[in-house]
Amino acid sequence: MSVPPKTIRVVIVDDHAIFRSGLKADLAPDIMVLAEAATVEEAITAVTAQQPDVVLLDVHLPGGRGQGGREVIAGCGSMLGTTKFLALSVSDSAEDVVSVIRAGARGYVTKSISGAEISDAVRRVAGGDAVFSPRLAGFVLDAFGTAEVAVEDELDKLSARELEVMRLIARGYSYKEVAKALFISIKTVETHVSAVLRKLQLSSRHELTRWAADRRLL
Structure with missing residues (x-):
């Protein structure tokens, strides 16, 4: 007898209502949307209140101090141990990818991926993996390659x-x-x-x- 997948609780943060609706409809049945938010302030409030497993986070958002997704992650800093942030954006620029990963996101995927692919990314991030759209992984490796050596030295x-x-x-x-x-x-x-x-x-x-x-x- 197969074991049913564990329900993963998410908050969707994006300033386009149509995109949020489409994404919500495309997510697999084992992924439950607890709340939606359209601005930095709404996102911090929703994530803090709901304490989801994963936050699907647009990189560019209105509100706050103009820092978008990075500001949301910073505002929820005390939750980074239990809530994972997966950046979801139309942008595939190295600057956007590296900045949001430095802020604490566990992955970065572009909005061109399918509902099945984003559902899989949510599951993997919830399980502790780091997830990136294929062409974006190189940006992260280039930016963090030397940093990983420093981390190993500190842990030693x-x-x-x-x-x-x-x-x-x-x-x-x-x-x-x-x-x-x-x-x-x-x-x-x-x-x-x-x-x-x-x-x-x-x-x-x-x-x-x-x-x-x-x-x-x-």
Whole structure:
């Protein structure tokens, strides 16, 4: 007996109502649209309220400070550990792709793809994968190739246990929850967190979450 696919909850952010309607109709049955938004402010409000699994996010949006999708991601920064952002745009410029990925998006696809393809992209992003339209992947590799080496160097500073604690703390787990998950004491968790912050030259859990999100480690 086959297991039915898990329902993936999404918010659609695009300033064109016709496009939102068409996209909503094209998504597969296992993808549930919780809300729609047309501006930066509406998007931040909707995403914060609904806490979806994935946000389908247009790169260029009215409102806010004129930074579009990047501003939406920044406004929902505390949710990057649980909510994934998939950029969806008519633009295929390297500047747009790299800027929104740097902001924290997990993927970038163009609006020319089919409903089946966007549904598959949503599932993959929800599962933790990074997804790009084929010709856009090169932009990301060029922009982040050297950055990945730097990330590896930073992670090499942490022990295996410190790395486990870092990931959980960055995802929003409390010290008590981390202790329970790893079968260690809360005091040991505190010790590991202090070591992680010191080695990565960070000053708070908030900075740690941002650091991990910027490096797509969540």
